[in-house]
Amino acid sequence: MSYDPNNVFAQILRGQAPCIKVFEDQMTLVFMDIMPQAEGHLLVIPKEPASQIFELSDNAAAACMLTARKAAIAVRAALNPPGMILAQANGSAAGQTVPHFHIHVIPRHSGEFLAPHAARREDTDKLKELAKRIIAAWPELE
Numbered sequence: 001m002s003y004d005p006n007n008v009f010a011q012i013l014r015g016q017a018p019c020i021k022v023f024e025d026q027m028t029l030v031f032m033d034i035m036p037q038a039e040g041h042l043l044v045i046p047k048e049p050a051s052q053i054f055e056l057s058d059n060a061a062a063a064c065m066l067t068a069r070k071a072a073i074a075v076r077a078a079l080n081p082p083g084m085i086l087a088q089a090n091g092s093a094a095g096q097t098v099p100h101f102h103i104h105v106i107p108r109h110s111g112e113f114l115a116p117h118a119a120r121r122e123d124t125d126k127l128k129e130l131a132k133r134i135i136a137a138w139p140e141l142e
């Protein structure tokens with residue numbers, strides 16, 4: 001699939017669209033999902049322009065998984081959810097809505113339904129507050 005450089009995550013990477021950043025390194029960026037399916041829902045993206053897993057380089061795939069693992073550990077340390085989903089969709093038939101590869105990190109609580117996918121915009125201050133708590137938990141990983 002050819003890469004659309006105008007997708008919103010590409011704009012975030014170029015600094016042309018805002019994001020609530022949680023973590024960044026040479027190959028990856030982590031930010032709050034603005035329409036979270038649960039409190040603390042993060043997105044992990046590669047800086048490499050790849051729409052789906054099929055186009056992702058081995059290096060970017062490895063970097064994304066390392067960062068996603070750190071993100072999961074930081075979310076668990078910050079919010080203490082009893083469970084966590086890491087998910088990743090390829091193609092609209094699979095539910096992908098943004099054509100830049102990403103891994104969802106979604107905290108889970110028993111008996112709590114997942115909010116609908118990309119449906120309700122969360123309050124920005126609330127997302128910033130959650131991001132602060134997750135960022136504070138991140139250095140403990142190093």
Ligand code: AMP
Pocket residue numbers: 008017019032033034035036043088089095096097098099117118119
């Ligand atoms: P998917 O549908 O698997 O491609 O996931 C895309 C995710 O990106 C959804 O969970 C959306 O809520 C989220 N999303 C869309 N636009 C933005 C944005 N500008 N900043 C942060 N998250 C976004």
